[in-house]
Amino acid sequence: MNGHRTARHDDDRAGLNDAMLRQAILDAAVRAPKEPPRILMPGRRWVRWLELLLVTGMTIGFTGGAIAIPLNIFEPAPTPLVAALLGVAQATPLLLAPRWPLAAWRISALGLLTGALLLRGDAFWPWPVTSWLAFVVILFFTAVGYDRLVAVGVGMLSIGGLIVPAVVVAGMADWFGLILAGIVLLVLVFGDAVGGRYTAELSLAEQEALRRQDLARQARLEERARIARELHDVVAHHMSVIAMQAEAAPYKIPDLPDAAKDTFVLVRDAARDALTETRRVVGLLRSEDEGAERRPQPGLERLEEVVGGARQAGLSVDVVVVGLPRAVAAGVDLSAFRIVQESLSNASKYAPGARVRVEVRYGADALEVTVTDDGARTTPEEPGGGHGLVGMRERVAMLGGTLEAGPAEPAGWAVEARLPYGDD
Known part of the structure; x- marks a missing residue:
């Protein structure tokens, strides 16, 4: 959404007093909007194009009707120039409604008020039905696009500034004026509900994204x-x-x-x-219920132990050691073991039954660890909230090494870590 607000106006939860009503009327009538209007589904381009095409078609049809109906039905009929000017003012602003709904409402409302004052004849009401339909659609976009206080001001001015003059000056029936006022209120309430729901959904999506970021940071x-x-x-x-x-x-x-x-x-x-x-x-880093470690920290000498556990979990694991094994720093040894352990744990969760190849390569200046699986044999678990890769990256970064993790060809997942010996 473009320029949306994550929460509705605080005044929405309070009663409307006189000062707020005056503010609502001023916001609707003359004040420039403080923020851009809400726009539904801004990221879906095909929807935006479809909306533009639909609104353009309605604008052309409604404007043509707004010009033709007074010339053929109203008595006395206005001149073609007056009918054209009024029709354009009343219906054409619909083209602006998706992007600038409040400006479109102001222009259309002014055109309808002018029509109510000029076309005082024998017609049932002083507006072409197509002009009113365009106005109703503009009302919907206005309620969707702005806060509730603006919608209240728009509703008050639409009823008091358009429908009441049409009844008093143009002679429109009272009961029909009540129907039109009900339509105005219904459209504004519906538009406010749609806009509020969409705003709430976007707010929840933002909170979820922030929550994922916090979880990753915590991990x-x-x-x-x-x-x-x-x-x-x-x-x-x-x-x-x-x-x-x-x-x-x-x-x-x-x-x-x-x-x-x-x-x-x-x-x-x-x-x-x-x-x-x-x-x-x-x-200080230990939790209250966590004591000091009493057993030695694991290393690659316990590789067969963790591989055996993976095999019991249903994986088919092959271990390959390339190069002449040598003594490495404790941090490198521990990190290599943890990377293999976490990779096998992830494989058992997300690629059950897979064939996994664990390769430990003793290079000239770095220890390289590669864990590759060929994909799940049975239905894997749904992706969860684990942060195993976060831990791997932290360990590798601490040692000044590199880590690459991603899909393998033709199927499966691969983790490749390079851990410098740090002998310099």
Whole structure:
């Protein structure tokens, strides 16, 4: 929608007092709209073209009728020039209604008022029926396009400024004036309901999009916290080893100079301080019911374990190791394991029964992990709200690597991660 508002005017929920009624009349009659009108289904071009074609056809037909009917039916008949001017003023503004409904209403209403004052003859009412039909369609677009307060002002002026003069000045029957007033109110209420419903639907769509963004952001933050906790356990192990070795060195090396002993003491104290600070910071990332990890963090040495679980879930998994396995940094080892684990979990959900190939390639400067499936054999689950790829990307970005994930040819899904060793 172009320039829509996500909520109706606050005054819609309150009673209309005199000041609000004056504001409504001024907004409808003379004030420029503060915001562009609502436009239904702006993104569907074929609908917009169909609407334009329909409105153009109605405008041509209604304008022709508005000119011809007074010349042939009204007594006394207006001159052709007067009939043409009135017909164009009353019906042609319909062409503007989809884009500028309030301007179209003002022009058409002025043309109808002029007709009521000029065509005072023996006719049942002072307007051609086609002029009134065009006016009714314009009323609908106006109620759809603007807030309820504007629709109230339009309704008041349409009844008080057009129908009442037609009854008083042109001699239109009172009962027929009541019918026309009812038509005006009915069209405005219907248009307001259509516009309000469409606005509510767009508001819900916007809120849903924001909710998805918030969920994705939350998933990224949670995954970063999880990565930090896992790395803490890895780093804590190494820092503990450093502290213990620095403390034991003076006892292992006889006749160690005092300067070297002092150096080992500094190394031990620095390692302990770093370990304490790391635990304090990472402790903030743990939930209240989450304790420190007691078991070692997994790595590729547990690859067969996670593959075995995937096979029990119904997948046919082949594991290929390319290159000579080598010791890699704990963060790289852990991230590679998590990527394989998450990829197999996704495959079991969205490609049940698939054949999966897991390839671990030890390259010259990076560890490459590729997980490819060939598509579901049975009905997969509906796409859910998981954020597995978010976690993979966070891990790869932390290590300065690259990740590509997407449909595979001819079918299935592929995840390819490149994790630099970080030996420099």
